[in-house]
Amino acid sequence: MxxxxxxxxxxxxxxxxxxxxxxxxxxxxxxxxxxxxxxxxxxxxxxxxxDDERFAQLLLRSHINKGHGPVRIQQAMMLKGIAKSIVSESLAGSDCDWFALARAKATRKYREFGAIDPKEKAKRIRYLLSQGFSYEQVNFALAPPEDYDV
Structure with a gap:
């Protein structure tokens, strides 16, 4: 058998x-x-x-290429049955700039960052949070370009 x-x-x-x-x-x-x-x-x-470690690295790269944040990647890895220690090691070992990734995701989705009404801002915040980014990363991503240094 x-x-x-x-x-x-x-x-x-x-x-x-x-x-x-x-x-x-x-x-x-x-x-x-x-x-x-x-x-x-x-x-x-x-x-x-x-090899769960190799699989975690593949999954990490795949999700980063899709523009997903660390929270969403962690959830995906946990759903695949990867141990918490391997998940935290692979996220910590990643050389990804999560703030820049959140900014790129927001720029791709919402071309303009001028004055927007609170309802639209809340919609954008919900979207980026659903993509797995933290509040700090979302605030950075939605800040007008003159508010940050790249």
């Missing part, structure tokens, strides 16, 4: 990288036994085919 688990896991990994929890959940959903899955996942982790 573990041969079938290996085949299914190899087929999954041929398409894209996965976290250990993600492949375990997918294999359980396919009806394989938990003990077979655990043995194969442990073997693949030991051989380096499955």
């Amino acid at each position: 573990s041969g079938e688990v290996k085949f299914a896991l190899t087929a999954m990994l041929a398409r894209r990288d996965h976290s250990c929890k993600e492949v375990t959940d997918k294999l359980l959903a396919k009806g394989f036994s938990g003990s077979d899955i655990d043995a194969v996942v442990a073997e693949y982790c030991a051989s380096g085919y499955l």
Whole structure:
């Protein structure tokens, strides 16, 4: 039975990288036994085919390229089953300037930064918060260009 688990896991990994929890959940959903899955996942982790740290770095780069902030990236990693320690290490080790990323995201979405009414400002704040940026990063992103140094 573990041969079938290996085949299914190899087929999954041929398409894209996965976290250990993600492949375990997918294999359980396919009806394989938990003990077979655990043995194969442990073997693949030991051989380096499955690596949560590598997967976290890939996920981090992917979300940064989409313009997502650290909060949203952290949530995405946690949903994929990556351990909190790995999540915090990869976010801390990132060389991304979150303030500049928030500013770029706001600039792409809202071309002008002149005087806007409070309702529009609240809408922009909600949007950037939903993209995973903190209040400080949102305030920086929505500040008029003369209020900051680049």
